Amino acid sequence: MAGLELLSDQGYRLDGRKSTELRKIQARMGVFDQADGSAYLEQGRTIALAVVYGPHDVRGSRAKIQHDRAVINCQYSMATFSTAERKRRPHGDRKSTEMSLHLKETFEAAILTHLYPRSQIDIYVKILQSDGGNYSACVNAATLAVIDAGIPMRDYVCACTVGFVDDTPLADMNHAEESGGGTNLALALLPRGGQIALLQMDARLHQDHLDTLMEAAMTACKGVSKVLDEVVRQHLQETVILTGE
């Protein structure tokens, strides 16, 4: 039997969502005490843990120092048990290196780096469980961690992947949908200004469809931003209550 039916005639996806619906997102900020900022985020079954250190002095080579802004340092890694098939090592492979670079670019676009010249901000993200949309989960978790660290940003950075099946964009694809082949567009958005921090697309897609797909991705990202905003507000409220005592 050929593959899975990603979108049924009734308009339901494999897991029962409709095409525009996101997976359930749950998150918590400030999960660790030692780090300057940290956040935990579940996007469906994809789990990401983000930790932020800094801003602090630039470590290692002094050549890295930027005189007008902070250096953003990112490392993406995956727990060896995060995937269905065990990974041999958590990071250092091509894919993680690429992902680290994407994260760096995304957050350089979002963090107000000029406020911290000659310093460094470390963002470490770990995927504890991988079920599709690893990049977006990382970005969303890292956003919360950066906020937790009190580092000013232009806006939330919200990311979401969108696929394209039967001429219909599918928001926030899970692993089964991603492995079904076809187009996969990852978008990181600064929702208020509608600015795009990162755009990446695999597989071929005709230009005519790009608009539809981008539109769907932006809508999805705005949905994510709503959830993140709620998490931040909730966290603030809790902190206020705790410190208020």
Add this chain to the structure above:
Amino acid sequence: MATVQISEAEKLYVVHGVRDDLRVDGRGCEDYRHTEIETDVVSNTDGSAKVTLGHTNVLVGIKAEIGKPKPMLPDEGYLEFFVDCSANATPEFEGRGGEGLGIELSNTLYKVFSNKQSVDLKSLCISPGEHCWVLYVDVLLLQCDGNLFDAISVAIKAALFNTKIPKVRIAEEEDGGKEIELSDDPYDCVRVNVENVPCIVTLCKIGHRHVVDATLQEKACSVASLLISVTHKGLVTCVRKLGGGSLDPESIFEMTETGKRVGKALHAPLMELLQKEESLGSKRQKVGFLG
């Protein structure tokens, strides 16, 4: 943080406190910090556990894969250990920074756990000489505040307890060929007997006394420490001296005695906790990192 800087005055304060059985955070010498354990936190694994010991935070995931038994031990399965000192724990671990510590930890874990006294390795054999279960025990350090070994050992024991290995059957063909058949029922699985799985107790020599569950700060005041792995019967399976300083035989003996006592006492509440959690089944509200 993997290490802390400490001043002479602070050191003195810590040492004097220990001498009077009153540690910086108010504990006695044989007291553990506040500990939280939760199993089944990563559904992609066959067994997992998360342990918080003070600020030390570790996550253990176990994946069972079918492999070939080692030639010397054809009727036994085996365990593989990997410790990921992630940059999440401290920026020092970024890149390959954590590799050294990771190897040290995993080698010790291998010695402590992968032997037939600790785990019934024979039960992991599927067909002698051909197929066996390999349990990949992956440890992820999320936050370090001393006493990594104890936290990891508790997490491993809990994760092993939680491990569900799918049941397989060897279908014998009439011409002698063998085929592995997987049970169709997802509830049909084998559990690992964790009764004899030891826990590690690390004792830190501070001044003339020794403490269990040392924080990073306390560790900085100690010259050397002793690692002891103890089963629920109080059987010592492994002893190792750690750290740069030296220990005299007498204090090693004393420390072993303390370790045995503390270690033995550790098992009962742990098992009780695990069984209670297990009995809740799918009704249990998972907390994970969200709590």
Add this chain to the structure above:
Amino acid sequence: MLKYKTFVKKTRSGGILKVVREHYLRDDIWCGSEVCVECKDETPVLEKDPCMESNLCTFPHYLIPDTNVVLHQIDVLEDRLIRNVIILQTVLQEVRHRSAPVYKRIKDAIHTKEKNFYTFTNEHHRETFIEREPGESANDRNDRAIRVAVQWYSKHIPDSANIKVVLLTNDRLNKEKAEQAGLIAYKCEEYIKSLIANPELIDQLALTSDDKNEITSSKILFPEHLPLSQIQAGIKSGKYIQGTFRANRDNYLEGNVFVQGEGDESTEILLQGLQQLNRAVHQDVVAVELLPRKDWVAPSAVVLQDDGPKAEDDEQEEEEEKKLQMKQVAQQALKPTGRVVGIIKRNWRPYCGMLSVSLIKQATRHLFTPADRRIPKIRIETRRADSLAGQRIMVAIDGWPKNSRYPNGHFMKSLGSAGDRETETEVLLLEHDVPHLPFSQNVLSFLPKMPWTITDDVMKNRVDLRHLCVCSVDPPGCTDIDDALHCRDLENGNLEVGVHIADVSHFIRPGNALDQEAANRGTTVYLCGMRIDMVPELLSSNLCSLRSDVERLAFSCIWEMNHNAEILNTRFTKSVINSKASLTYAEAQMRIDDTSMNDDITKSLRGLNKLAKILKAGRIEKGALTLSSPEVRFHMDSETHDPIDLQTKQLMETNSMVEEFMLLANISVAQKIYDEFSECALLRKHPSPPSSNYDILHKAAKAKNLVIHTESAKELADSLNDAEIDGFPYFNTLLRILTTRCMMQAVYFCSGLDSDFRHYGLATPIYTHFTSPIRRYSDIIVHRLLAVAIGADSTYPTLMDKHKQAALCNNLNYRHKMAQYAQRSSVAFHTQLFFKNRGILNEEGFILFVRKNAIIILIPKFGLEGTVFFENKNKPSPKMVFNEEIPTLTVEGHTFNMFDCVRVTISLDASNIQHQKIRMALLEPVIPGVSVPPPDSEPEAKKMKLDR
């Protein structure tokens, strides 16, 4: 957006990998009934007054079938009578998993509005989702899920509506449990039998396992089939061999297993006797075990037909089997022999054939004889044997238990009286696997809405060519006009030639049901007096057909040429055209020839004709072959559609004019798409035949003192041109017909998976099909590729997947082959109709081939080919000497050579109503005891009862 979702995790162990998937449950899945007030369904599917009159269910009700009912009784569910059915998602998923054809059929039923089938997504409904419990098998869980859904419906539909839901299941346990839970459940048979409106539906029921036991004797006739796991292990270890079973057409006790070896190699294993065949049916994929060498046998040359119930006493059969084995002789004739140990995949399809009515009056069990002799007789149960006798019917096999001599099946439908034109056409379509059912609602829903106009949106990426003087030239009566042409002078003295092809890919979008249907059909099939369209008529005969004086979308290939027909510039573009005239070949020819006509169309035609002649000469210079086959065309009676006259097709200059430009367009496009997509261009190749294929041609020519060179296409073409015999004008045609038989089949392929692209017959290094997208699916793909190449359309993943494309090519090649066979069968049938009432004819013919015991004759007048046998079952054979070298056959002193002119009688042999055939007998030369007297005196020809 997220608030009404609870979420439950479902763990599924697949392999050793632990696969966990999320499973969201929803509150917004509606029940789909018109009576429901709670659900906010805008267009409910299930009617508020469902009306299926049944003795058992006297109240209005909806049906919910379980998986097995859908899988096995799809024939019944498809009946017009069965309406208002709820198909649960659980059922649909299981069906999809277990049978792709049934899945497609049930989906078609769901899409048919009049059937009121509703799909209820129960697995994602908060109240009907259930989790598998410990110790519960997957099947039990699904049965429970079905019951839970039925229960939910019973509660959900308001009592005031007085509508009940009825579960149909053949599983006893499931039924019991459902009844315990207070649900209404019936076995499928019970329910169908209770239907008042159509008692005949019962016959379409498939036999369920309970019933089978009654039918068959308890005696076990066949060895048990091995379970699949054991077979697979056996194949891995080399103990068993996997292959496709091919039954022997002439001997029901014999068959071959065709084993595909490495690469192109393949071997065959002989099977002999019922036990060794062990219930394999033609085309099944089976596992065989080789017998020890001492048990090997030689294929028998005996013709054995299963005579049905009379042979049911086993002793007689055993005797026949013994007789078979007695025949074995020389050691070298022995073939690897084996026995079937298990069936890997059944390839059963519905079979056409006729009922052999049981001799016992009032019996309900009868044997069915399929038209295809390779298929065994099938036992079916029907109460209508009397009315079905003499009819062509369709039967499906349900199973073949080991204690039954014949497979059990069920009646599906009647096609009509045997011998009827419509019935026989239906039979030949079915037997050649030509999809010919009316297009489903789902497919039709993707057609453009009428009235259709060209909007600005459509004009994007399109050139307006409406001003050009374009015309089409086709055979008379053609309504699916694929192509149109134009030719005009350019200011620089050169000529502009355009080939405009219907832009079908504009209307058929990739992946939708319409596209899938067309891809499956692959080609339009032309039969005598009938056309089975690949795309719905609205497209084939209207929107895509480039008729005159209407605006039509086209895909144009435009060349700039000089007067020597050399291409200076090629341009491809999507366009809009307005054809100025739809001409027939004859009309176009007339215009060209009539010097008094000088309008734009005629000038354009003349220009085209002139260029075409140059192009053709150039092509022939390169070695393109002009081959010949005796094509016949029937003159149909416009009232009865019966053939009233028969003639061979005539070719005119304009035929070849159109052909030249189509070839040119195809070649240009092939080059373009290959340049752009070297990995996934769909091309067509014609491999050069292996030299041994030409042996017969060499021999034939030698007999006439001629030499035919076959080293290259060019040499072949030249020597064919030179091969003339004075006073024998038809000789050259005969030679060309013979050459055609030596050729290989041209095939579609994907450029990324092949290295040899050459088209031998056309003598071109690269070729494809671009010019007939209305009737060939290959052309649609080529259109899409070309459209992407010029940036006029978007691509999609399967278009760029060479393996998927190779699979598509396989289907297209298969469909084309089958279409060809169907067409031949159709011609043969019409030839029979034509000869039916003409008694015995006396015609002149030529010997085309000489065989060991027969000669094959071609009658040029009818383009008819027939065989004259010299052997006869009931008479002593004449003395025959066959010389393979020349080849000649000497019968009672008279030597037959190839191409000899003979006279034969032609008549229709209707003795076997399923297999009527044209019979030929020798008149001249007169050979005593062999030839027959002229037909006027005594119709002795009828006595010549020969097989084959």
